[in-house]
Amino acid sequence: MKYAQVYQNSIEQPEAFWREQASQIDWFKFPQTILSQDANQNDAWFVDGELNTAYLALDYHVDNGRADQLALIYDSPATNSIEKFTFRQLRDKVALLAGVLQNLGVEKGDRIIIYLPMIPEAAMAMLACARIGAVHSVVFGGFAAKELATRIDDATPKLILSASCGIEFSNTIAYKPLLDEAQSIAAHKVDHCVILQRPQCHAELNGTDLDWQVSLASAKPAEIVPLKATDPLYILYTSGTTGKPKGVVRDNGGHAVALNYSMQAVYDAKPGEVFWAASDVGWVVGHSYIVYAPLIYGCTTLLFEGKPVRTPDAGTFWRVIEEHKVNIFFTAPTAFRAIRKEDPESKCLQQYDISSLRTLFVAGERTDPPTYHWLQDILKVPVIDHWWQTETGWPIASNMVGVEATETKAGSASYPVPGYNVQILSAEHEPLAVLGEGDVVIKRPLPPGCLPTVWGDHDRYVDSYLLQHEGYFHTGDGGYFDEDGYLFIMGRTDDVINVAGHRLSTGEMEEIVASHNAVAECAVVGIEDKDKGQIPVGLTLLKDGVNISGDQLEQELVALVRNSIGPFANFKRSMVVQRLPKTRSGKILRQVIRKIADNKPYEAPATIDDPAILDEIQISLVAAGIGLVSER
Ligand code: COA
Numbered sequence: 001m002k003y004a005q006v007y008q009n010s011i012e013q014p015e016a017f018w019r020e021q022a023s024q025i026d027w028f029k030f031p032q033t034i035l036s037q038d039a040n041q042n043d044a045w046f047v048d049g050e051l052n053t054a055y056l057a058l059d060y061h062v063d064n065g066r067a068d069q070l071a072l073i074y075d076s077p078a079t080n081s082i083e084k085f086t087f088r089q090l091r092d093k094v095a096l097l098a099g100v101l102q103n104l105g106v107e108k109g110d111r112i113i114i115y116l117p118m119i120p121e122a123a124m125a126m127l128a129c130a131r132i133g134a135v136h137s138v139v140f141g142g143f144a145a146k147e148l149a150t151r152i153d154d155a156t157p158k159l160i161l162s163a164s165c166g167i168e169f170s171n172t173i174a175y176k177p178l179l180d181e182a183q184s185i186a187a188h189k190v191d192h193c194v195i196l197q198r199p200q201c202h203a204e205l206n207g208t209d210l211d212w213q214v215s216l217a218s219a220k221p222a223e224i225v226p227l228k229a230t231d232p233l234y235i236l237y238t239s240g241t242t243g244k245p246k247g248v249v250r251d252n253g254g255h256a257v258a259l260n261y262s263m264q265a266v267y268d269a270k271p272g273e274v275f276w277a278a279s280d281v282g283w284v285v286g287h288s289y290i291v292y293a294p295l296i297y298g299c300t301t302l303l304f305e306g307k308p309v310r311t312p313d314a315g316t317f318w319r320v321i322e323e324h325k326v327n328i329f330f331t332a333p334t335a336f337r338a339i340r341k342e343d344p345e346s347k348c349l350q351q352y353d354i355s356s357l358r359t360l361f362v363a364g365e366r367t368d369p370p371t372y373h374w375l376q377d378i379l380k381v382p383v384i385d386h387w388w389q390t391e392t393g394w395p396i397a398s399n400m401v402g403v404e405a406t407e408t409k410a411g412s413a414s415y416p417v418p419g420y421n422v423q424i425l426s427a428e429h430e431p432l433a434v435l436g437e438g439d440v441v442i443k444r445p446l447p448p449g450c451l452p453t454v455w456g457d458h459d460r461y462v463d464s465y466l467l468q469h470e471g472y473f474h475t476g477d478g479g480y481f482d483e484d485g486y487l488f489i490m491g492r493t494d495d496v497i498n499v500a501g502h503r504l505s506t507g508e509m510e511e512i513v514a515s516h517n518a519v520a521e522c523a524v525v526g527i528e529d530k531d532k533g534q535i536p537v538g539l540t541l542l543k544d545g546v547n548i549s550g551d552q553l554e555q556e557l558v559a560l561v562r563n564s565i566g567p568f569a570n571f572k573r574s575m576v577v578q579r580l581p582k583t584r585s586g587k588i589l590r591q592v593i594r595k596i597a598d599n600k601p602y603e604a605p606a607t608i609d610d611p612a613i614l615d616e617i618q619i620s621l622v623a624a625g626i627g628l629v630s631e632r
């Protein structure tokens with residue numbers, strides 16, 4: 001069946017469509033109710049079904065002929081090591097680690113924070129939680145202590161699973177001081193931190209800390225705990241428009257069905273193939289396509305601890321593809337911009353045989369057309385830009401190579417994936433005709449796998465996603481359909497920015513910048529950057545009588561954001577301005593500032609307080625050498 005027909009079926013008969021997809025996985029109890037409403041009047045999938053996600057990812061394959069197939073390859077240029085685990089080996093390690101959790105009193109529904117670098121134990125920890133129904137919340141290793149503390153207070157975990165360090169090539173980052181600091185900031189106290197000692201750095205354990213290996217030595221493998229489809233599998237925090245991150249909740253049943261479907265229909269993978277998502281388990285891509293989806297589908301997944309260009313040259317990705325015969329590769333465009341910068345003529349690629357590679361998928365940010373064309377030229381395989389978000393957990397729009405591969409267009413994520421009724425609405429809720437740019441929304445019901453709520457704050461879920469356009473899920477992205485039905489996602493319409501594929505809140509950065517005692521008022525905007533996609537820039541207004549140079553303030557603000565959020569926020573520039581452009585009601589015109597900095601046409605809104613401020617901002621930006629205006 002061709003894409004158009006499959007898509008139409010999924011929208012017109014969602015229950016029949018998803019019943020069929022649900023039958024592709026091994027339930028303990030197959031759901032009789034496919035789509036219903038939960039207590040929050042939200043759409044809920046497979047409510048009376050029972051299953052276990054870790055069973056699907058591991059035990060099912062051990063019992064059905066894949067026990068000796070590789071489940072996980074760990075390739076770490078950071079430590080110069082490679083390790084491989086079959087499905088049986090991984091299942092046994094996961095069951096034992098789940099036994100450690102049970103020994104420490106963890107039960108179904110308890111939360112566990114996982115703060116680990118890109119090592120196999122990160123995937124094992126996630127699967128161990130899933131095996132016994134504990135709800136994991138993975139925190140990206142690049143986050144500073146304060147961010148970790150926020151997540152500890154929101155998720156109120158029983159335990160934290162962590163390691164002695166992460167490795168950023170030039171730097172070994174000791175995790176224990178960060179963990180200790182986070183725990184001293186957080187109001188919630190965990191029972192224990194279980195720490196894996198890595199050879200590169202020894203952590204001093206104290207008080208209630210436990211050693212990972214010692215804990216394993218006294219554990220017995222845990223049995224699988226059957227779960228309801230709607231029981232939470234994990235909470236993953238993501239940036240919203242305010243300082244407090246949103247805890248995106250993922251269920252077990254809808255998630256497993258959707259991911260399994262995506263492996264076939266979106267990625268066109270075959271069980272037994274090698275699937276590599278070069279991301280981090282701290283992000284949604286890592287959850288879905290490093291850990292759960294490839295394993296559920298019976299693929300070998302590759303977990304990579306390294307960087308595309310520092311290890312030791314710009315050929316690392318190609319080396320990994322050759323060495324492990326990767327069939328499907330998925331990463332963020334920013335990684336390729338980094339490679340292209342180092343090796344524009346792709347000389348490194350010539351040293352490797354990457355003929356195993358069938359398709360490249362890119363996501364996390366819009367793929368800029370020059371990078372897209374460069375990739376097509378050098379790789380000679382389809383390059384598929386596909387769009388999704390933490391909230392959905394799997395792609396919303398893609399070229400459906402597993403259903404019907406169609407021509408790709410630079411800058412477009414191709415078509416809506418079956419199950420997602422994607423539409424473009426104006427601010428007045430009117431559907432927009434072809435080429436009309438507006439809010440990209442999804443008509444409810446959302447397909448299985450998408451978030452049912454925000455952890456502990458359903459009102460925030462309703463406010464963030466459902467109130468903007470009645471009957472639709474508000475994605476926060478703007479875009480349009482072209483005359484051929486291709487979807488173009490043009491960027492966020494809110495105060496979320498995308499820095500090197502990392503989603504960040506400018507609102508959160510503003511709160512941090514405003515906490516500096518010299519700052520009276522500030523705006524943080526994301527401006528275009530040729531390497532990172534976007535970078536944040538702070539515009540600050542000094543308090544009366546404060547005597548600090550712009551350079552000094554910039555240095556202090558950079559350190560403040562780095563220590564509060566983490567270095568990956570890439571907050572490196574700020575400048576002092578005399579006034580900020582505002583509406584008469586006092587709202588800062590961030591979108592206009594961004595357009596000025598990006599050297600894009602802009603219109604001053606009729607409600608602007610004083611249009612002359614816009615010229616002042618432009619002059620200040622040029623003087624500070626910030627943004628594209630400086631290149632004029
Ligand atoms: N732990 C600690 N520090 C980290 C970190 C981590 N896990 N990840 C990044 N950092 C630090 C870096 O060391 C760097 O520090 P520095 O300022 O002291 O040099 C800083 O954060 C900037 O990080 P980043 O902008 O990410 O650059 P990078 O060179 O470290 O990595 C990429 C470049 C392309 C590999 C990386 O940005 C990346 O993988 N992006 C894609 C993210 C992603 O997967 N998104 C999901 C969609 S696919």
Ligand code: AMP
Pocket residue numbers: 238283284362363364365366367385386387388389390391413475476477489490491492498501502503
């Ligand atoms: P995250 O939740 O971290 O996965 O980030 C999701 C956001 O990244 C989306 O809302 C988009 O703004 C952006 N994004 C992800 N993939 C794409 C893509 N293929 N094209 C354009 N934007 C994308």
